[in-house]
Amino acid sequence: MSNPIIHAYDFDGVICDSAVETAITGWKAAGQLWGDMPTETPPDMIEKFRQIRPIIETGYEAILAMRLLYLGDSCDAIFRDYQxxxxxxxRQAQVSVEQLKKRFGETRDHWIANDLASWIAMNPLFPGIAEKLQQLGRTETWYVVTTKQERFVKHILQANAIELADERIFGLDRNLSKVEVLQGLLKTHPxxxxxxxxxxxxTLLNVxxxxxxxxxxxxxxxxxxxTDSDKSRAKQxxxxxxxxxDFVP
Incomplete structure (x- = not known):
């Protein structure tokens, strides 16, 4: 009998369709840095954020992305000169990446503390994913490997009746790259x-x-x-x- 497969899943974009929540949290946090931004996130800004979401690796970057969109940058311009x-x-805001990560996490925490139901509603799982993971957990070993802070992953999994031990969630808190996490999992499951x-x-190209x-x-x-370009290049x-x-039951 062959050994069971060990599964490692990214979270945002594989398990959870978090683009709308990430956009709104990014907008809220950006408004704390730049006082000229309206309190409510305009719907067209959320739609534009979804278009540029593929370029974003870690959630805190949504703060900067939403500011760029507010300033009138087009999606094409952001893709072209993102870095x-x-x-x-x-430089202009005189903030560090670590400060942005902290602000982004605290903005999410505040939303969760004040209206958990709406926060969860803005983080739907892709169709069929909840059932797949509930079933998978009964028979096979799986992990989450993400740049999201672990407490937010736990909130979303619990809200969808998905059980996963804390030690199987590798998130931003661990200060490990996805490459380092995968290296560790290979050693854990020789x-x-x-x-x-x-x-x-x-990310796949880096691995x-x-x-x-x-x-x-x-x-x-x-x-x-x-993007469509990503899909073509992945095949190449x-x-x-x-x-x-193909993925869900």
Whole structure:
């Protein structure tokens, strides 16, 4: 009998469709730094954020992305000069990445403390995911490997009746890259197949650069936060592309 497969899943864009909540939290946090922004997030800004979501790796970047959108930057311009534009905002606001991470987390915490139901409603799971993970947990071992803070992952999983031990959630709090987490999982499960499902092509390309991770099967989640260009390039790079209908029961 073959060894069971070990599953490692990214969270945002694979399990959870968090784009709207991330946009609103980013807008709220940006308003604390720049007082000229309205309190309520305009619906068109949320839609534009969804379009640029593929470029964002970690949640706190939504603060900068929403500010750029408010200032009138087009989605194309943000895609083209994202690093330069965000670095310029950091310098102008005189804030560090660590300060933005803290502000973003605290803004989420405040929303959760005051209206957990609406926060959960803005973080729906993709169709069929809850049932898949509930079933998977009975028979196989799975992990979350994410740049999201772990307490937020736990809130969302619990709200969807999904049980996952704390030690199987690798989030921002651990200060480990996804490469480092996967290296650790290979050591934890020697001789077993490790599959990593991720929706961000740059993340998969980065993992692919590490020869010590050659045994990890890399799967590209096409339903997540990626572009048509990403999908084409994923095929060219030889990644296995999964559609949501392939993934869920």
């Amino acid at each position: 330069e534009k965000t670095q310029q905002l950091l 001789g077993q197949e490790l599959q990593f499902i991720e929706d961000r092509l740059p 692919q650069k590490h020869p010590e991770l050659a045994a990890v099967k890399l799967l590209f989640a096409t339903w997540g936060y990626n 790079q030889g990644f296995v592309s999964l559609n949501l209908t």
